[in-house]
Amino acid sequence: MAMTNKLQRVLGKGGFGVVYHGLLNGAEQVAVKLLSQSSAQGYKEFKAEVELLLRVHHINLVNLVGYCDEGEHLGLIYEYMPNGDLKQHLSGKWGGSVMSWKTRLIITVDAAQDHAREKTHIAEWVGLILQKGDIKNIIDPNLQQDYDSDSIWKALELAMSCVRASSARRPSMSQVVNDLKDCLTYENSRRRGNLGIDAKSSNEVSMNFGTEVNPKAR
Numbered sequence: 001m002a003m004t005n006k007l008q009r010v011l012g013k014g015g016f017g018v019v020y021h022g023l024l025n026g027a028e029q030v031a032v033k034l035l036s037q038s039s040a041q042g043y044k045e046f047k048a049e050v051e052l053l054l055r056v057h058h059i060n061l062v063n064l065v066g067y068c069d070e071g072e073h074l075g076l077i078y079e080y081m082p083n084g085d086l087k088q089h090l091s092g093k094w095g096g097s098v099m100s101w102k103t104r105l106i107i108t109v110d111a112a113q114d115h116a117r118e119k120t121h122i123a124e125w126v127g128l129i130l131q132k133g134d135i136k137n138i139i140d141p142n143l144q145q146d147y148d149s150d151s152i153w154k155a156l157e158l159a160m161s162c163v164r165a166s167s168a169r170r171p172s173m174s175q176v177v178n179d180l181k182d183c184l185t186y187e188n189s190r191r192r193g194n195l196g197i198d199a200k201s202s203n204e205v206s207m208n209f210g211t212e213v214n215p216k217a218r
């Protein structure tokens with residue numbers, strides 16, 4: 001509270017809660033992010049963010065200066081970024097100098113390519129595993145091999161089809177839902193077999209996709 005001069009200046013609001021301007025030891029500017037009670041993110045996410053930012057240091061990540069963990073009061077203290085956020089700059093809403101359209105375009109394309117590269121990397125890794133037929137290496141060991149391998153294969157192939165470079169070659173959302181339902185059918189019949197049950201059992205894994213699936217969504 002002292003650092004933010006009783007929450008005087010709001011810098012912005014994110015998924016965690018409101019971010020306030022603060023002064024560390026009355027001199028160094030900081031951003032103080034307080035967890036709001038209504039936030040969907042809670043103690044688990046707070047801890048994950050602290051643990052990650054204490055380990056990972058990167059030029060594109062703000063440094064964590066400290067944190068507050070007092071009962072219900074959770075706060076993260078970051079180095080202060082005086083030049084606004086990327087969204088403000090890209091949308092031309094930053095109060096200072098406005099970026100040229102060319103610069104904005106370069107940044108946007110670069111960010112999209114980073115995202116695509118990451119997706120391709122994962123797809124290549126899974127692709128290699130699929131070629132080798134070695135699914136055990138990508139299944140959560142906590143499952144202790146308690147799964148139907150046909151169901152896993154189908155889910156993997158489906159996942160691979162969802163990350164194809166061309167959106168036209170990716171399945172529609174209704175195809176995804178249908179394939180996932182097939183995965184569940186395999187899994188449920190395996191479980192029924194294990195339990196020696198013929199009819200639909202109350203232990204059956206179920207999936208409620210609601211009624212709002214847009215067949216055109218990709």
Ligand SMILES: Nc1ncnc2c1ncn2[C@@H]1O[C@H](COP(=O)(O)OP(=O)(O)OP(=O)(O)O)[C@@H](O)[C@H]1O
Pocket residue numbers: 011012013014015016017019030031033062078079080081082084085
């Ligand atoms: N270190 C900082 N320096 C200056 N301003 C900041 C800083 N961190 C956050 N802000 C301001 O607060 C806003 C919300 O930040 P926050 O990191 O909470 O957003 P988010 O990434 O959308 O949410 P979250 O990561 O909590 O899910 C930012 O858009 C920015 O205006």
